Amino acid sequence: KNQVEQSPQSLIILEGKNCTLQCNYTVSPFSNLRWYKQDTGRGPVSLTIMTFSENTKSNGRYTATLDADTKQSSLHITASQLSDSASYICVVAYGQNFVFGPGTRLSVLP
Amino acid sequence: EPEVTQTPSHQVTQMGQEVILRCVPISNHLYFYWYRQILGQKVEFLVSFYNNEISEKSEIFDDQFSVERPDGSNFTLKIRSTKLEDSAMYFCASQAAGGPRETQYFGPGTRLLVL
Numbered sequence: 001k002n003q004v005e006q007s008p009q010s011l012i013i014l015e016g017k018n019c020t021l022q023c024n025y026t027v028s029p030f031s032n033l034r035w036y037k038q039d040t041g042r043g044p045v046s047l048t049i050m051t052f053s054e055n056t057k058s059n060g061r062y063t064a065t066l067d068a069d070t071k072q073s074s075l076h077i078t079a080s081q082l083s084d085s086a087s088y089i090c091v092v093a094y095g096q097n098f099v100f101g102p103g104t105r106l107s108v109l110p
Numbered sequence: 111e112p113e114v115t116q117t118p119s120h121q122v123t124q125m126g127q128e129v130i131l132r133c134v135p136i137s138n139h140l141y142f143y144w145y146r147q148i149l150g151q152k153v154e155f156l157v158s159f160y161n162n163e164i165s166e167k168s169e170i171f172d173d174q175f176s177v178e179r180p181d182g183s184n185f186t187l188k189i190r191s192t193k194l195e196d197s198a199m200y201f202c203a204s205q206a207a208g209g210p211r212e213t214q215y216f217g218p219g220t221r222l223l224v225l
Contacts, residue, residue, distance in 0.1 A: 041219075043217055044216050045216070046213045046214060049212075091153075095166055096141070096158035096208065098145075100145075100152045100153040100155070102151075102152045
């Protein structure tokens with residue numbers, strides 16, 4: 001069954017600190033892996049997109065990694081800001097079908 | 111900056127009634143999607159649409175659901191006979207092309223409540 005799992009479920013960090021979120025998937029055939037940021041009650045916003053051949057993709061303070069062999073991805077957030085408080089969702093695509101993970105709820109405290 | 115818009119922002123309906131959720135994708139985008147998110151749960155893919163046809167659909171997208179692009183700008187999701195379990199936030203998204211590196215842009219969502 002196509003599934004995406006994320007850990008931790010929630011995370012609290014202090015402003016300015018770094019953090020890393022994890023994603024494991026069993027989706028096949030793999031097309032691409034996406035990380036989204038979702039503020040409460042809003043639509044997801046794309047952070048990074050990686051295909052099979054890409055190991056790392058950065059977008060400002062966000063850096064995603066992909067290990068297609070182990071089917072794992074991570075999202076690293078550097079120098080966190082209060083506005084980073086949101087859910088971070090890992091999504092794996094196959095064709096034009098998309099499997100969403102449950103998200104990691106990040107809270108950044110002053 | 112272009113954005114995906116959705117109307118209405120909130121909709122309350124009685125069980126068994128038909129609802130139509132509307133979306134205006136970003137101009138010149140060719141791929142369109144509907145997702146739903148039940149309160150407190152993960153986002154779920156419903157359907158993808160390209161060239162006036164459904165490309166993919168999930169198990170959730172049964173005969174009660176339909177999509178169409180009636181006038182070349184709007185993209186609608188119709189639920190024929192709503193059930194209590196259809197209560198959710200429904201997101202529309204659009205993408206310029208079908209490649210694996212194309213960014214998908216989501217709308218703000220329509221919150222549907224079925225009583």
